[in-house]
Amino acid sequence: MSGDAAGWGMLERTRALDYVTLQGLSTLTGCEATNLDALIMKELVDNGLDAASGGKPRIGVTFETGDGFLKLTVRDNGVGMLSSDIERIVDFNKFYSTKFHDRTPSRGALGNATKETFSVPYALAADMGVSLPRWPIGIRSRSKEHRVRLVVDELREEVKAEIAVADSPVEGTEISITLPVYRDHWGWNQAYVDLLQGYAMFNPEADFELSLSHSRKDGPIHVRYPSVGERKRVFKGRPSIHWFGRSEFAQLVWAKIRAVNGGGRDESLRSFIGGFRGLSSFDRINDVLGSAGASEDVLNVSDLADREDLVERLFDAMKRCSMEPKPYVLGEIGEEPMRKRLEQIFKEPEELRHNVAKGIYKDGSTRIPYAVEIAVAVYPENTGKKKRVIVGINNAPCLGHNPFDRCTLHWSQKGEENTAWGVNGLLEKYGIKKEEPVVVVIHLISPRVEYTSYGKSELNTDPFKKPLAQTLYKTCKFYYHHKRGGSGRGVGQKSEARRLLAEELRTRDEVFRGAGGVPGDLRTTQQGLYYKIRKRMGGKMGIERKSFIAAIREESMALGRRRDELGIIAAVRAEMYFRGSVYPVSLASLGELAGKGSDILLVEKEGITLALEPYARGRGVALVNSRGFIVEYADDLMKLSREDNANIFQLTDYDASGLLISQNAADIPRIGVDPESLDSLGLWIEDVSERYKPPKKHLNALPLELRDGVRDERIEIDSVLAEVGSERLWAHLEDRMTELAPRRDLTRSLDLSINLPWMITEPLGWLTRSLKALGETRRSTLQAGRPGWNG
Numbered sequence: 001m002s003g004d005a006a007g008w009g010m011l012e013r014t015r016a017l018d019y020v021t022l023q024g025l026s027t028l029t030g031c032e033a034t035n036l037d038a039l040i041m042k043e044l045v046d047n048g049l050d051a052a053s054g055g056k057p058r059i060g061v062t063f064e065t066g067d068g069f070l071k072l073t074v075r076d077n078g079v080g081m082l083s084s085d086i087e088r089i090v091d092f093n094k095f096y097s098t099k100f101h102d103r104t105p106s107r108g109a110l111g112n113a114t115k116e117t118f119s120v121p122y123a124l125a126a127d128m129g130v131s132l133p134r135w136p137i138g139i140r141s142r143s144k145e146h147r148v149r150l151v152v153d154e155l156r157e158e159v160k161a162e163i164a165v166a167d168s169p170v171e172g173t174e175i176s177i178t179l180p181v182y183r184d185h186w187g188w189n190q191a192y193v194d195l196l197q198g199y200a201m202f203n204p205e206a207d208f209e210l211s212l213s214h215s216r217k218d219g220p221i222h223v224r225y226p227s228v229g230e231r232k233r234v235f236k237g238r239p240s241i242h243w244f245g246r247s248e249f250a251q252l253v254w255a256k257i258r259a260v261n262g263g264g265r266d267e268s269l270r271s272f273i274g275g276f277r278g279l280s281s282f283d284r285i286n287d288v289l290g291s292a293g294a295s296e297d298v299l300n301v302s303d304l305a306d307r308e309d310l311v312e313r314l315f316d317a318m319k320r321c322s323m324e325p326k327p328y329v330l331g332e333i334g335e336e337p338m339r340k341r342l343e344q345i346f347k348e349p350e351e352l353r354h355n356v357a358k359g360i361y362k363d364g365s366t367r368i369p370y371a372v373e374i375a376v377a378v379y380p381e382n383t384g385k386k387k388r389v390i391v392g393i394n395n396a397p398c399l400g401h402n403p404f405d406r407c408t409l410h411w412s413q414k415g416e417e418n419t420a421w422g423v424n425g426l427l428e429k430y431g432i433k434k435e436e437p438v439v440v441v442i443h444l445i446s447p448r449v450e451y452t453s454y455g456k457s458e459l460n461t462d463p464f465k466k467p468l469a470q471t472l473y474k475t476c477k478f479y480y481h482h483k484r485g486g487s488g489r490g491v492g493q494k495s496e497a498r499r500l501l502a503e504e505l506r507t508r509d510e511v512f513r514g515a516g517g518v519p520g521d522l523r524t525t526q527q528g529l530y531y532k533i534r535k536r537m538g539g540k541m542g543i544e545r546k547s548f549i550a551a552i553r554e555e556s557m558a559l560g561r562r563r564d565e566l567g568i569i570a571a572v573r574a575e576m577y578f579r580g581s582v583y584p585v586s587l588a589s590l591g592e593l594a595g596k597g598s599d600i601l602l603v604e605k606e607g608i609t610l611a612l613e614p615y616a617r618g619r620g621v622a623l624v625n626s627r628g629f630i631v632e633y634a635d636d637l638m639k640l641s642r643e644d645n646a647n648i649f650q651l652t653d654y655d656a657s658g659l660l661i662s663q664n665a666a667d668i669p670r671i672g673v674d675p676e677s678l679d680s681l682g683l684w685i686e687d688v689s690e691r692y693k694p695p696k697k698h699l700n701a702l703p704l705e706l707r708d709g710v711r712d713e714r715i716e717i718d719s720v721l722a723e724v725g726s727e728r729l730w731a732h733l734e735d736r737m738t739e740l741a742p743r744r745d746l747t748r749s750l751d752l753s754i755n756l757p758w759m760i761t762e763p764l765g766w767l768t769r770s771l772k773a774l775g776e777t778r779r780s781t782l783q784a785g786r787p788g789w790n791g
Contacts, residue, residue: 016092016159016470019119020152022127024520028109028116032185033127036120037070037399038191042399043113044074044175045199049206049395050107051078056227057171057206061196066215068130076371077172078197080142083165089114090148090161103243103447103760105235105330107396117256119159121179122150130180133203159460188214188726193223198343198390198397200225201441204337228341230349232334235445238277240325241318243447251314253304267301269294273314277329278322291317308733320707327358328370330445335691338375338441345440346385349377353478353530353540357471357686361463363448370446372468374475378482379437383456387432389423389440393449393459404442407461409469412684418473426472431480438479442468474686478538497543500533501656502555508566518567521725525607527550535687569607576637577613578622585624594640597622598744599737603636603674604661608717611707615730621737622751638668646748647741651733655714656694659706671736673720675709681724681732688719 022033022595047061060075084173092115121136135147145168151160151284154160183186196210203733207227213220238685241249260266273288274280292313298304304311326615342349353377360367379385391402407420412418420426423442432438452462457570511518516540522534526549533548541548576583599621603609616623624637638648650670652658662670678685692714693741699707721729 003705012264013090017152017154017157019092019116020122020126020150020159025116025119025123029113031399032537033124035126035191036182036726037179037186037189038195038399040120040179040733041179041192042195043117043397044072045195046107046178047114047201048074048076048078048388049203050370051080052076053078054205057203058209059199059206060156060211061192061210062211063187063189063192064213068181070181070187071178073174073176075172075174080173081139082142083144083146086139086148086163087161090118090150090163092159092161095151101241103248104237105394105445105447107394117177118148120152121177122152123222124182126152126181126184128180132180132573133178136178138176139173140168140175141169143167143169145170163626166407186206187712188212188217195397195399196223196225200345201338201341202333202392202395202443203392204228204333204341205230213453218404225341225344228337228344231331231337233328233332235329235331236277238275238280239447241315241322242324242721243366243368245316245364246312246315248309253301253311256301258303269298269301269303272301272401273318276318276322277325284321287321288314288317291320324367327360327371327706328394328711330358330369330580331444331445332356332371332445333373333434333443335375342375342377342439346377349439350380351482351540353381353475353538355471355475355539355686357467357690359467359615363463365494368446368448368463370444370464370467372464372471373443373445373711374468374471375441376432376479377439377441378479379439381437385439385451387427387434387436387438389427389442391423391442391444391508393445394446402442403459404461404465404468406567409465409472411469413473413474413477415682420469422467422554423472424500426469427476430473430476430710432476436479440472440476444468444473444788463632470684470686471533474539474727479538481538497533497537497541497548498551498555498625500536501529501548502558504529504533505552505555506560506570507558509561512561512565512567518565521727523567523569523611523614523726524721525605525611525718526563527605527607527716528611528722529568531688531719531722534690540689547548569610574624576624577607577609577616577665580617581763591640593637594644595748597641597646599647599741600624600641600750601671601733601737602648602650602665603717604650604658605717608721609650611726612719612730612733615727615734619734620746622658636663644748644759645745647737647744649733649737649740651717653714653716655692655708655716656698656707656710658701658709658714660698660701663702663706669740671733673715673717675715677732678715680735681720681728683720683723687714688723689715691720731781780791 004735017026018028025036025040026032029036029039041374045059045061052058053235057076058075062072062073062075064071077686117139121132124254125132135149137150139146139148144164147164147166149162151162152158165724176511179364179462192212196208199206200208202461205227208225210223211220212222244252256267256272269289270285273285279285279288292310294310294314296311298307303438304314334351338354339349339352342352352375354373356371356373358369358371360369362368389402391398392405393403402423405424407422409420409422409426410417411426418429420429423440427433427438427440432440444464446464452458508518508522511522527545529552530541530545542549551579552563552568556568560564576585576596583593583596587703597620601612601616601621601623603612605624606625609623613623642648649667650662650665650668651672652661652670654672654674662668675685678688691712693712694710699711702710724732
């Protein structure tokens with residue numbers, strides 16, 4: 001007979017006992033009982049790093065094993081815990097969390113983990129049938145020692161805490177948990193060292209220390225990883241309203257109201273709004289309140305109770321009054337800090353590749369930024385190292401398996417789609433198998449990571465799979481070449497770049513000898529050749545650009561050729577190129593040059609002009625370069641030419657300097673290069689972009705909306721030229737010019753000069769008729785060759 005049939009009604013059951021049984025803990029944490037020792041370490045280190053953020057964190061971890069018990073202690077130099085914090089943690093009737101509604105790249109996502117770690121000794125003791133010490137939990141913080149024991153009442157389904165407090169001076173916080181040894185490897189577990197190494201990799205600014213002592217092992221183990229310096233970019237801890245959905249924002253508000261109703265401290269509405277990124281100023285807060293129509297009686301967050309419509313209006317107003325942050329705000333560890341940690345943990349790598357991909361994914365109407373940072377370090381074969389993959393999310397290593405090893409990854413390689421099962425499947429495609437001496441570091445940063453298990457070991461990988469796979473491919477693809485005896489295997493990366501350069505120049509020399517010259521589409525700049533070789537080496541040269549340029553000259557001389565004979569443009573000029581002639585841009589020539597070319601393309605890069613000139617020549621387009629920034633005479637030339645009906649355009653690098661050139665001549669349309677150009681040319685941005693450090697004065701001179709795209713990555717014209725060749729690049733530029741200026745004055749494209757012998761003189765009328773006839777003939781010829789250009 002059912003309970004209802006017996007008249008008992010619906011019976012209530014508490015969830016408190018789930019914390020003190022292995023089955024319940026497994027559900028809550030997503031962690032098997034055999035890994036609970038490592039889980040406790042991870043959760044306590046996460047909390048310690050959070051508490052010490054903003055300074056230089058110091059984390060110490062100690063495992064002491066004896067008499068069937070393991071004592072795990074984690075120390076930090078953070079702000080400490082109040083007695084009221086500890087009381088809330090061990091209140092099993094309520095759920096307390098600082099992270100459940102958090103929308104920052106936080107190490108935790110579900111919260112309540114400290115309560116779970118305090119419960120582990122009791123769940124294990126019940127399962128093993130052993131008795132625990134009277135006070136298995138100790139917390140020293142803020143000059144107090146709190147000893148904690150849990151009292152489990154299975155009949156009433158209650159878990160209550162008893163706390164004994166005494167004075168105890170201590171810096172930061174020290175938490176100790178004593179639990180029965182559930183497996184023989186507990187207390188002497190390689191997983192502890194692996195975890196600490198992961199934390200060190202993802203937190204270069206922190207000091208880490210680990211000590212293991214075991215009554216049945218010889219001598220203690222001590223590992224220390226001091227700080228290697230600051231990361232490249234640090235996340236500044238405010239969340240953005242743009243990272244919340246409407247319902248999530250409402251849940252945050254109601255959670256705060258519930259906390260107030262439960263005796264917590266109320267927060268002023270102004271303070272609450274100002275806690276979001278981009279809304280901290282007095283004026284912005286006023287704008288939000290005015291736009292939302294908040295009345296004067298709404299002073300605190302608790303005043304929003306039963307005002308769902310106002311909560312929705314606040315959400316909309318906060319989004320209107322703040323800008324959506326770019327992905328770069330999430331922070332980045334950086335190549336150099338990663339290199340230093342790798343050297344510290346595993347010794348200096350023979351070769352290191354590093355890449356970062358940033359982007360935004362959509363979750364309904366919410367746009368969530370992310371950054372994927374990957375490093376691949378190669379070690380000599382005689383070190384005995386084997387492949388190691390270290391995966392972290394929001395500055396904390398993953399516990400147990402790699403969440404990206406249980407999904408299908410997709411990436412593009414030279415326009416073809418590729419797939420593999422998980423990270424290890426992708427790595428194996430490029431030769432990085434189980435026995436290879438390679439360490440791969442993968443770090444994902446995002447304010448919203450959807451964990452699908454309480455232990456944060458399972459997550460929804462869908463938003464991040466494609467950028468992670470594409471970045472991992474870009475970073476590891478060099479390894480096949482490396483194994484064949486390239487860089488790092490007795491040849492050296494610098495020597496390998498030189499070898500590939502010599503091979504390229506020999507090929508060009510063979511073309512020259514066979515055809516008497518190098519075809520126009522093979523013409524490139526010295527910078528373009530640099531990018532071509534860099535791509536063949538997987539993105540890392542191991543040689544400074546200046547040294548590479550010098551090597552071009554040396555290798556060309558060794559072949560007995562000038563660089564221009566090999567199709568390599570090395571000229572340094574500030575000139576106009578028109579119909580096969582070169583004109584210096586000077587004060588005296590301004591009047592003459594202002595009438596040349598139906599279109600004038602101002603090119604930032606000196607050598608690019610020569611690469612494009614053969615194609616511009618047949619189209620009546622004049623090319624001008626002026627050594628980067630527009631010099632005075634070039635600026636005057638542009639003004640005079642526009643007055644004479646010329647269409648004028650700019651072609652610059654997509655970096656701080658290139659965009660500043662464009663800004664300084666804002667009335668001249670810019671037609672490339674930029675991410676939109678890459679789409680038109682069918683290129684991936686990863687194929688042509690590179691990391692760089694922009695001149696601060698150039699970056700700071702740009703409007704804020706332009707800075708983010710060129711803050712740490714750039715696209716050079718030479719790199720695009722190396723990928724697509726002169727002909728395709730010119731065709732793209734011509735399309736852009738036609739799109740922006742459908743009509744043009746074709747008479748400006750004509751060269752009407754006639755070379756008459758000095759002894760011949762004719763009446764002025766005859767000369768005028770001859771010039772007009774010649775002009776009409778050339779106009780018709782030019783028009784026939786340019787059907788898409790009106791004029």
